[in-house]
Amino acid sequence: MLRALAMAAEADAHSLSIEMTQYVNRSGNIELYRVNILDPTDRPWTFFGWNYLADWVVGEREVVSFQGDGGTVTAMSRYTMLSTLSLTDAAIPTRLSYICQQCVRYVTGAMMV
Numbered sequence: 001m002l003r004a005l006a007m008a009a010e011a012d013a014h015s016l017s018i019e020m021t022q023y024v025n026r027s028g029n030i031e032l033y034r035v036n037i038l039d040p041t042d043r044p045w046t047f048f049g050w051n052y053l054a055d056w057v058v059g060e061r062e063v064v065s066f067q068g069d070g071g072t073v074t075a076m077s078r079y080t081m082l083s084t085l086s087l088t089d090a091a092i093p094t095r096l097s098y099i100c101q102q103c104v105r106y107v108t109g110a111m112m113v
Contacts, residue, residue: 013038013053018063020052021075037076052076 018037023030035042037049055061062077087095 009053010038013049016063017072017074018053018076019074021073032073033074034075055079 014036019034020037022033024033025031033044037052039045039049052061056063056076059078061083062080063074064077065072065074
């Protein structure tokens with residue numbers, strides 16, 4: 001069962017064409033180096049590709065697609081640390097009132113234009 005799930009996940013990843021990208025400077029010529037996240041021709045890279053996909057699943061990486069006239073690049077971001085911002089109970093009334101005040105100012109300004 002696990003093998004079937006892994007094969008389905010691999011097929012989905014291939015269909016998305018997720019790539020790791022990096023700019024390479026070879027003697028003054030800057031190129032965009034791209035490698036598929038689960039490149040079947042490079043078996044050692046596949047190990048790292050699965051780790052990158054696991055990072056994406058738990059929200060530690062992002063996948064974005066850049067579409068242009070010359071083609072599409074679907075790239076994975078670098079590792080990002082998750083951070084949480086907490087608000088103390090005493091700050092909620094003052095912060096909320098400030099946000100509401102700014103919203104009223106924005107809407108009023110937008111209506112005036």
